[in-house]
Amino acid sequence: xxxxxxxxxAFRIRDDEEGYRSGIEETTLSDLSEGEVTxxxxxxxxxxxxALAATGKxxxxxxxxxxxxxxxAGTVVESTSADYSPGDRVLANGSxxxxxxxxxxxxxxxxxxxxxxxxxxxxxxxxxxGIGTAGFSAAMGLYRMxxxxxxxxxxxxxxxxxxxxxxxxxxxxxxAAGYEAxxxxxxxxxxxxxxxxxxxxxxxxxxxxxxxxxxxxxxxAGCIDSVGGGMLAGITRVIQPWGxxxxxxxxxxxxxxxxxxxxxxxxxSILGVSSANCPIExxxxxxxxxxxxxxxxxxxxxxxxxxxxxxxxxxxxxxIEGGAKGRSVVRIDPSED
Numbered sequence: 227x228x229x230x231x232x233x234x235x236a237f238r239i240r241d242d243e244e245g246y247r248s249g250i251e252e253t254t255l256s257d258l259s260e261g262e263v264t265x266x267x268x269x270x271x272x273x274x275x276x277a278l279a280a281t282g283k284x285x286x287x288x289x290x291x292x293x294x295x296x297x298x299a300g301t302v303v304e305s306t307s308a309d310y311s312p313g314d315r316v317l318a319n320g321s322x323x324x325x326x327x328x329x330x331x332x333x334x335x336x337x338x339x340x341x342x343x344x345x346x347x348x349x350x351x352x353x354x355x356g357i358g359t360a361g362f363s364a365a366m367g368l369y370r371m372x373x374x375x376x377x378x379x380x381x382x383x384x385x386x387x388x389x390x391x392x393x394x395x396x397x398x399x400x401x402a403a404g405y406e407a408x409x410x411x412x413x414x415x416x417x418x419x420x421x422x423x424x425x426x427x428x429x430x431x432x433x434x435x436x437x438x439x440x441x442x443x444x445x446x447a448g449c450i451d452s453v454g455g456g457m458l459a460g461i462t463r464v465i466q467p468w469g470x471x472x473x474x475x476x477x478x479x480x481x482x483x484x485x486x487x488x489x490x491x492x493x494x495s496i497l498g499v500s501s502a503n504c505p506i507e508x509x510x511x512x513x514x515x516x517x518x519x520x521x522x523x524x525x526x527x528x529x530x531x532x533x534x535x536x537x538x539x540x541x542x543x544x545x546i547e548g549g550a551k552g553r554s555v556v557r558i559d560p561s562e563d
Contacts, residue, residue, distance in 0.1 A: 229303055230255055230264065230334055237331035237535055239279060239324075240291040246282040248294065250535055258293065259327035261336035262307040265300035265316060268351040268562030270330035271358035272538060272554040273297065273391065274477060277545040279324055280538070288326050296323045296502075297358040298330025298337075299351035301562070307339035315345040317513070319359045320502035331535060333558060343510050346517035350563045355555045356529040357516055360391035363501040364399055365512050365520055367450045367472030370497040376470050381447030382406040382426065386461065387477055389416040391528075391553045392452045397423045398522035400450070408446065410434070410457075416551065423524050436460035440487040448472075455479025462488040462496070474499040528552045 232254065239248040255264070273296055278284030280294050299317040302310050310316065321341035323329040328336075345354060368376075376383075383400050387393045388409035400407040401424030409425040411417075417428040436442060444466035451458050452475035461471060462484045473496050488494040504512070512520075522528060530552035533541060541554050 234333040235535060236293045236328075236333065237280070237295065237538065238291050239287060239294050241282075241287070242290065248280045253293075253332070255334060255336065258332070258334075258336055262305060262339040263302055263310050263316070263337045263342050264304040265298070265335050265337065266303050266559060267298055267300040267330060267333055267335055268559040269299045269355040270295045270556040270558060271297040271355040271360075272541050272545065272556060273359050274475065274545055274550075275359070276324065277542040280542045281546055283546055286325060292324060293328035293330075293332045293335070294324045295330030295332070295556075296320060296325070297355055298323065298335060299345060299354045300335065300559070303334070309339055310342060315351065316342050317345050317351070317354050318342055319362055320504065322502070325502070331538070331556065331558075340506055343506075343513050346514045348521065349513075349517035352529075352555055352557075352563055353525055354513075356525050356553050357395060357522065358391070358553065359501055360553060361395035361399070361516065361522065362512060363452075363474045363499055364392050364396035364450060365516055366501055366504060367396070367474050367497070367499045368399060368403065369512060370499060371448055371470040371472055374470050374495055374497060375468065376448050378404040378406070380469065381466060382408045383448045383450065384408040384410060384446040384461070385425075385450045386410045386457050387452040387475070388420055388425065388428070389413045389552075390452065390477070390550050392474060394420070394423060394528045394552050395522050396450045397425050398524050398528065399520055400424070402523055403520060412548075413551075423527070431457070434460065436463060439463070440485040441491065444492070450474060453478045455481055458482055459484040462494060465492065465494045467492040467494070469494055471496045472499050473497065529555055531555070532557055534558075
């Protein structure tokens with residue numbers, strides 16, 4: 227007999243003749259996207275993309291209704307997959323969650339077997355969701371940079387949007403990986419905290435003066451950027467020869483107005499980071515590293531807030547307004563760590 231209740235709670239997002247709206251609903255397993263692996267959800271997390279989807283400030287979902295939440299960790303309760311059995315602890319992030327299929331803001335969830343990642347040893351569910359897509363994107367950015375020749379001895383790596391979820395984990399991750407990390411943020415009151423996470427230098431984005439030339443004095447060996455727009459354009463002009471820029475987001479703008487000079491005269495590379503579409507074997511490898519040599523040493527400090535499904539909306543609003551600091555996690559099953 228199934229241990230799954232007839233109805234359970236989920237944070238559903240709708241867009242129909244009654245307008246765009248989101249909130250907690252009673253739902254059933256048959257209402258949710260299909261998949262070979264059914265889990266009891268323990269934890270989720272809140273990312274910028276989740277806030278855009280929940281508030282309707284960004285057109286993230288490709289069909290409606292869907293359950294929100296691009297990150298999820300839980301315990302398998304039913305499985306028709308040979309790879310997973312009841313009791314297995316697993317996670318998933320990106321991979322169409324809360325975009326083309328139901329996401330993690332639900333007490334139960336069905337997942338396709340080809341997007342499921344075994345929860346690595348050395349990482350609890352809460353920790354995994356504290357890292358979440360934000361931290362996974364930072365790790366994928368560093369991975370791509372190192373694939374393209376980035377090494378610590380080339381010089382410091384600057385992180386934009388440094389006080390947000392992706393930025394804080396990027397600072398912590400870079401430091402753990404042996405790099406000198408620098409931070410750019412609009413929140414000067416967070417300088418001390420960023421330095422505690424490992425930032426060797428903090429710069430206010432309000433005091434940046436890129437100049438108007440296509441190339442300016444090279445200041446950094448590389449960058450992990452989650453801001454986009456004018457910030458990313460300015461960064462291209464101040465990266466040293468053969469440095470890499472990992473493009474992880476567009477918190478400010480999707481636009482990019484620059485010249486080809488950084489690329490053809492300094493050999494600078496912009497590397498795209500698509501965490502949602504990361505191949506599953508690479509995804510598993512990166513999660514294993516995030517549980518081992520790349521595990522953020524200050525993760526508990528970066529997790530600034532723990533909320534329930536009922537408390538998420540205030541977090542969404544704060545993220546959209548630019549008031550986020552570090553990471554917020556969502557406890558869905560009180561019995562899970």
